Amino acid sequence: MQSNYLKPAALKGLNRIGDVLIPRSGDLPSFSEFGGIEHIDDVIAYAPKEDIAILNLVLKIFSFLPQRTLRWAADQMVGAWYKDGALAALLRELNIGLKGILFSCYYSGKAGSRYAGKNPLDVIGYSVNRVED
Numbered sequence: 178m179q180s181n182y183l184k185p186a187a188l189k190g191l192n193r194i195g196d197v198l199i200p201r202s203g204d205l206p207s208f209s210e211f212g213g214i215e216h217i218d219d220v221i222a223y224a225p226k227e228d229i230a231i232l233n234l235v236l237k238i239f240s241f242l243p244q245r246t247l248r249w250a251a252d253q254m255v256g257a258w259y260k261d262g263a264l265a266a267l268l269r270e271l272n273i274g275l276k277g278i279l280f281s282c283y284y285s286g287k288a289g290s291r292y293a294g295k296n297p298l299d300v301i302g303y304s305v306n307r308v309e310d
Contacts (some may be wrong), residue, residue, distance in 0.1 A: 178289075181218050182229050185234065188214060190239030191195065195249045195279045197244075212289015215280035220281045234235045235271070 178188055195208030208214075221229065239247060254275070257268035286298050300303070 178215055181223050182198055182224075183217060184233050186240045187233045187236035188217070190236035190241075191278070192216070193242075193244075194239045194247055194251065194275060195283075196234070197247050198279055199283055204295050205297055206292070208279060208283055210292065210294070211283060212292045213285055214286060215289045216285060216287045217278070219285075220278055227261065230253055232274075 179185075180188060183191065192209040192214060195214070199208040201207040201210060221232070224232075239250075242250070254268045254272035257272065259266040284297055285302075286296060288296060
């Protein structure tokens with residue numbers, strides 16, 4: 178998998194934190210198993226260059242952190258909703274940003290080229306029906 182915006186280490190980090198926040202559950206595949214990361218460029222194509230640079234740095238760090246530390250970081254991001262201060266604000270922004278990227282890739286309906294299982298949208302029974310007047 179290659180990206181025009183994210184470096185290989187960042188892609189690895191995105192898959193790792195994605196699996197922490199979107200693990201396998203019943204018929205639902207994990208984030209990395211679904212392979213929606215192949216469509217990451219569609220999600221971040223219009224992000225400012227400075228944001229992409231910071232995202233590359235954060236995700237690169239996630240690429241080598243131990244799994245236990247990644248889980249701890251995810252817990253801190255979620256728990257920051259109930260705290261005050263600059264660090265809590267930064268963790269809340271990271272939580273919103275990462276989940277926005279991850280959920281956009283996961284629930285886009287676009288699986289990775291190697292994925293042959295059920296689409297998450299089908300598993301949860303979601304479909305959009307257009308009705309014309």
